[in-house]
Amino acid sequence: MRPLGNILVVCLAVIVLYAMQQTKPHYEDLTGPIPAYGKMHETVHTRLVDLRLDQVDFSRELAFTQYGQRKTLTTSGLWAVATTELAATTASTTVAAATWVGPTGLHYEKTDRIGTLSSQMPPMLDPGMPRKVRFVFEILPDQVNGATFTLSSRMAPRLDSEARIAIDDFRKFNDGQPLIADSYDLAKPVPVSGN
Amino acid sequence: MTLALDETPDLSERRWRRRSLWALMLLIPLALFVVSYSDVKEMGKSNNVVPIDVAAGQSARYGGSDWQFIELRTVTEGLKPGALPKNAVPVIARFMVEIGDPDLKNLWLMCSIRLVDATGRSWSPASVPGLPRPAEGIETCTSTIFAGGSQGMRRVVEETYLVPANVVGELRPTIGMRSERPYYLRFARPQ
Known part of the structure; x- marks a missing residue:
């Protein structure tokens, strides 16, 4: 009886270990970002930054002024401009990563086509002094409906919070397609009122 | 279910198995400590953890030099209206x-002077547009490293901040450097 019992124990152990191996969360997931979910127009709290996504605009062209020169960027996709209000929670900090995550899971980092425009540098944030900051993304037109805006203080947060805000409020037509302006001017002051 | 191991007649073997199990209680924390020691040490070197309070008007030895907090003043001249966020005030410590x-390059490494309010929020130095340049010889903590200095030399160190107007009265400066962390200096405001 005894050898049979031992064999049973070993078999059971193999089954349990195999089940654990197959169902375990991946290490990357276990130590990944800690999401802080939210909606537009409400304040989302992360460990280092409080943020509110106020407005999202779409346009065919992006205009701005750099070194005294007017510049216009065109795109075969769509410019998406997310207007946020950011403030540090407990200590002066910066925001290194903002991403537009499309409904099919495509990740769009903040565009680097604008170059060294001061308003597009990683913003310095201080506690108690909220700032309006715009993030510009170059996306595909079908990545608008059901998209998510994510923001974190570090490039790839590990075991640190990351804000994830559902983009659910933007100007659109009755069929759900976004209203796309001809041009968006980054040189103009941040718009205050929303939709 | 009965395991063959449980019925080992050898008493000494059973005793040692029990001792090994008990030893795990010591060995596992020890292994965790050995593995994470350098990370914990690095964390302590990068963050201000243990405050050393300095009374108003007193000086304290830190990073090989004697530090004395003189004043925290609010700046009003030279500012264009609307250039700063509303409710924000520039202050200079x-x-x-x-x-x-005089080995400042090593001793003052990662020098950071921050302002801390009563609830523990902290502000790092900021660049404030339109502020007049400091007088000749006045440097920030980091630029003093490159300006250098000999033993016994006295220098003025100033840092500029942008803080909310309602906390100016309660701000206290702190100084942290890699060579001295996890200890950092926390100054009382002169009366």
Whole structure:
């Protein structure tokens, strides 16, 4: 009886270990970002930054002024401009990563086509002094409906919070397609009122 | 279910198995400590953890030099209206330093002077547009490293901040450097 019992124990152990191996969360997931979910127009709290996504605009062209020169960027996709209000929670900090995550899971980092425009540098944030900051993304037109805006203080947060805000409020037509302006001017002051 | 191991007649073997199990209680925490020691040490070197309080008007030895907090003053001249966020006030913290050990490049590494309010929120130095340049010889903590200094030399160190107007009265400066962390200096406001 005894050898049979031992064999049973070993078999059971193999089954349990195999089940654990197959169902375990991946290490990357276990130590990944800690999401802080939210909606537009409400304040989302992360460990280092409080943020509110106020407005999202779409346009065919992006205009701005750099070194005294007017510049216009065109795109075969769509410019998406997310207007946020950011403030540090407990200590002066910066925001290194903002991403537009499309409904099919495509990740769009903040565009680097604008170059060294001061308003597009990683913003310095201080506690108690909220700032309006715009993030510009170059996306595909079908990545608008059901998209998510994510923001974190570090490039790839590990075991640190990351804000994830559902983009659910933007100007659109009755069929759900976004209203796309001809041009968006980054040189103009941040718009205050929303939709 | 009965395991063959449980019925081992050898008493000494059973005793040692029990001792090994008990030893795990010590060995596992020890292994965790050995593995994470350098990370924990690095964390302590990067963050201000243990405050050393300095009374108003007193000086304290830190990073090989004597630091004295002189004043925290609010700046109003030279600012264009609308250039700063509303409710934000520029303030300048001034220190008098008597250089002790002139090896500033090593001792003052990762020097950061921050302002802390009563609830523990902290502000790092900021660049404020339109502010007049400091007088000749006045440097920030980091630029003093490159300006250098000999033993016994006295220098003025100033840092500029942008803080909300409602906390100006309760701000206290702190100084942290890699060579001295996890200890950092926390100054009381002069009366």
